[in-house]
Amino acid sequence: MEKLLQVENLHVTFKTHGGEIQAVRGVSFSLDKGETLAIVGESGCGKSVTARSIMRLIPEHTGRIREGRILFEGRDLLALTEKEMRELRGSAISMIFQDAMTSLNPTISIGEQIMEGIIRHQKVSRAAAREQAVEMLHLVGIANPERRLKQYLHEFSGGMRQRIMIAIALVCRPSILIADEPTTALDVTIQAQILELFKTIQRRTGVSIIMITHDMGVVAKMANKVCVMYAGKVVEAGTVRDIFYNPQHPYTKGLLYSMPRLDDDSHEPLYSIPGTPPDLFSPPKGCAFAARCDYALEVCRHHQPEFSCIQSQHQVACWLQDPRAKHVFPLRTATGM
Numbered sequence: 157m158e159k160l161l162q163v164e165n166l167h168v169t170f171k172t173h174g175g176e177i178q179a180v181r182g183v184s185f186s187l188d189k190g191e192t193l194a195i196v197g198e199s200g201c202g203k204s205v206t207a208r209s210i211m212r213l214i215p216e217h218t219g220r221i222r223e224g225r226i227l228f229e230g231r232d233l234l235a236l237t238e239k240e241m242r243e244l245r246g247s248a249i250s251m252i253f254q255d256a257m258t259s260l261n262p263t264i265s266i267g268e269q270i271m272e273g274i275i276r277h278q279k280v281s282r283a284a285a286r287e288q289a290v291e292m293l294h295l296v297g298i299a300n301p302e303r304r305l306k307q308y309l310h311e312f313s314g315g316m317r318q319r320i321m322i323a324i325a326l327v328c329r330p331s332i333l334i335a336d337e338p339t340t341a342l343d344v345t346i347q348a349q350i351l352e353l354f355k356t357i358q359r360r361t362g363v364s365i366i367m368i369t370h371d372m373g374v375v376a377k378m379a380n381k382v383c384v385m386y387a388g389k390v391v392e393a394g395t396v397r398d399i400f401y402n403p404q405h406p407y408t409k410g411l412l413y414s415m416p417r418l419d420d421d422s423h424e425p426l427y428s429i430p431g432t433p434p435d436l437f438s439p440p441k442g443c444a445f446a447a448r449c450d451y452a453l454e455v456c457r458h459h460q461p462e463f464s465c466i467q468s469q470h471q472v473a474c475w476l477q478d479p480r481a482k483h484v485f486p487l488r489t490a491t492g493m
């Protein structure tokens with residue numbers, strides 16, 4: 157498959173009053189044409205910062221992309237001027253945010269907001285832009301699109317607002333759609349409808365999707381490929397089958413183990429990974445998961461694990477999988493994982 161996007165060794169930091177936060181610490185992954193990559197992890201693991209870095213939407217006064225390359229169709233996005241980036245945003249790479257209420261303008265009609273991108277990027281007449289906006293609302297499943305175009309945000313339900321966000325993001329037919337927790341604010345039935353809509357649109361348009369989520373259920377439903385992030389790093393990457401049927405990193409196992417299961421009638425409380433993620437003002441010297449890991453070895457606390465290849469696309473950064481540490485037994489035993 158053709159590589160559409162390659163993120164290589166991305167490092168992003170933020171300046172705060174308390175010091176510098178190392179939010180993203182050497183993240184690498186790639187996205188092929190027509191596939192869906194899920195980036196999954198707890199809040200604060202750096203997944204949204206990674207997504208915003210691709211769009212170059214890191215606030216300049218506090219954030220800084222310190223190192224790395226982001227190649228889109230071979231062009232390094234980090235080397236483009238802001239004007240060149242503005243041309244790309246919305247037309248080649250689009251982003252949908254979690255909360256439509258704060259991302260859409262309540263004082264401008266929905267039609268104007270959808271048409272704005274079309275007129276800016278495609279330089280077409282208002283009539284042609286309106287036609288495309290109607291077509292797009294129809295594609296995202298909004299009935300009576302001609303009438304709906306004249307309406308304002310408060311006249312739509314939560315699910316409808318999310319559909320409008322998707323319409324705005326897709327109206328210029330981007331190659332990549334980045335969806336940052338697009339269903340978190342929605343109830344489960346609407347969530348299922350929106351996820352189904354993403355799949356339908358991908359089938360019809362061939363768009364590649366990066367889905368940022370903390371929900372393994374969303375990952376199972378949507379992804380071809382998965383990157384599991386922890387404390388600003390990718391700790392495991394593979395196909396969706398690798399991650400669900402052959403997880404190797406204790407953190408990935410913990411995430412899977414904390415998912416509610418329909419076939420579980422044990423009435424046991426739902427598992428949660430003990431402890432909290434490390435302070436990214438001064439990340440640990442060794443594996444960032446060591447303080448929460450039931451399998452931690454002495455080496456884990458002093459040296460960062462490198463990636464080991466489990467299968468062609470399946471990689472994990474854990475000392476347990478490192479050939480040099482194979483004969484070292486865990487100091488503690490696993491509990492239930």
Ligand code: SF4
Nearest residue numbers: 443446449456474475
């Ligand atoms: Fe646990 Fe060590 Fe693997 Fe980190 S490297 S996940 S601490 S076993």
